[in-house]
Amino acid sequence: WPKVNAAGGKAFADFMVAKETQEIIRTFGVEKFGSPLFFPDAGKKEEELGK
Numbered sequence: 001w002p003k004v005n006a007a008g009g010k011a012f013a014d015f016m017v018a019k020e021t022q023e024i025i026r027t028f029g030v031e032k033f034g035s036p037l038f039f040p041d042a043g044k045k046e047e048e049l050g051k
Contacts, residue, residue: 017042 029037
């Protein structure tokens with residue numbers, strides 16, 4: 001795939017699994033909806049996802 005932005009993709013993946021980003025994910029929606037809309041699953045094993 002010659003037009004793939006590999007460096008940009010790596011930067012985005014690194015951003016998504018960063019501790020700070022995972023905290024934003026963990027708290028997103030809590031204030032407005034009373035519970036998070038997403039779960040910070042970075043670094044978890046497959047059987048732990050969504051817990």
